[in-house]
Amino acid sequence: MIVLKLGGSVITEKDRPETLDGDALERAADAIATALADEEDLVIVHGGGSFGHHNASEHGVTTTEGTHEAGAVMDIHGAMGTLNRFVLARLHDRDLEAVSVHPLSTAARDADGDLELPTSQVRTLLEEGFVPVLHGDVIAHAGAGATIVSGDELVAELARQLGADRIGLCSTVPGVLDESDAVIERITAYEDVESVLGESDATDVTGGMAAKVRALLELEAEASIFGLEGLEPFLAGENPGTTIE
Ligand SMILES: Nc1ncnc2c1ncn2[C@@H]1O[C@H](COP(=O)(O)OP(=O)(O)OP(=O)(O)O)[C@@H](O)[C@H]1O
Numbered sequence: 001m002i003v004l005k006l007g008g009s010v011i012t013e014k015d016r017p018e019t020l021d022g023d024a025l026e027r028a029a030d031a032i033a034t035a036l037a038d039e040e041d042l043v044i045v046h047g048g049g050s051f052g053h054h055n056a057s058e059h060g061v062t063t064t065e066g067t068h069e070a071g072a073v074m075d076i077h078g079a080m081g082t083l084n085r086f087v088l089a090r091l092h093d094r095d096l097e098a099v100s101v102h103p104l105s106t107a108a109r110d111a112d113g114d115l116e117l118p119t120s121q122v123r124t125l126l127e128e129g130f131v132p133v134l135h136g137d138v139i140a141h142a143g144a145g146a147t148i149v150s151g152d153e154l155v156a157e158l159a160r161q162l163g164a165d166r167i168g169l170c171s172t173v174p175g176v177l178d179e180s181d182a183v184i185e186r187i188t189a190y191e192d193v194e195s196v197l198g199e200s201d202a203t204d205v206t207g208g209m210a211a212k213v214r215a216l217l218e219l220e221a222e223a224s225i226f227g228l229e230g231l232e233p234f235l236a237g238e239n240p241g242t243t244i245e
């Protein structure tokens with residue numbers, strides 16, 4: 001079973017509000033359609049990019065700073081829904097049986113900020129031959145109103161609960177880069193790379209590369225971070241980009 005995140009930075013133009021990178025999304029959808037011929041179970045999660053991060057930032061909402069305004073919640077969720085419809089359409093064009101699972105309607109954070117993500121619908125969708133597609137979203141948060149859940153957190157939680165064999169994050173960079181912009185092949189400890197890990201260059205409320213590496217290091221299974229050129233090799237069983245173990 002594969003859990004794959006299509007990073008918002010790769011499927012959108014992250015520095016231009018609500019702008020899709022149509023070509024990149026087509027390429028990603030092509031790679032997925034080719035790989036799924038192998039009949040492997042696949043769960044897709046997509047991030048926000050220029051759809052969601054800008055809205056969240058305007059409303060001052062992050063993974064820890066919440067809102068109690070319905071307008072803010074629906075604005076952020078609405079932007080993510082728009083991007084989700086673009087992603088689904090590209091997958092349907094390639095005859096993939098992709099079905100949306102919206103975190104706002106299913107997930108929540110407890111008072112400690114820990115994510116509660118029911119997965120029985122995802123499991124059943126997989127068993128019935130569908131490709132579940134989740135996305136970063138705004139979700140209820142005990143004591144804080146509603147906060148953001150990143151696609152990266154969803155990937156980590158899905159991988160844990162579903163016992164994923166392979167976990168991949170496709171982003172706009174070819175992997176985690178060192179101080180001279182070379183791809184770091186393997187990361188086993190946060191301290192080893194902390195000095196080169198930063199936030200996203202674009203508007204981003206969920207912590208960029210640093211948050212990704214932190215979330216993936218907590219998993220039992222190995223995970224890969226790679227660029228669009230690494231997507232096909234990853235789905236074919238290779239380890240492009242950076243491996244986090
Ligand atoms: N050491 C590093 N190596 C690679 N990228 C880094 C590093 N430090 C910071 N970054 C930033 O992290 C970004 C990738 O994180 P980002 O959260 O934007 O990706 P994403 O998951 O594809 O997008 P989204 O969060 O919108 O879904 C890169 O574009 C870069 O700006």
Ligand SMILES: C=C(C)CCOP(=O)(O)O
Binds near residue numbers: 047048151205
């Ligand atoms: C900002 C929102 C709503 C989604 C964030 O998900 P991410 O792009 O995976 O960090």
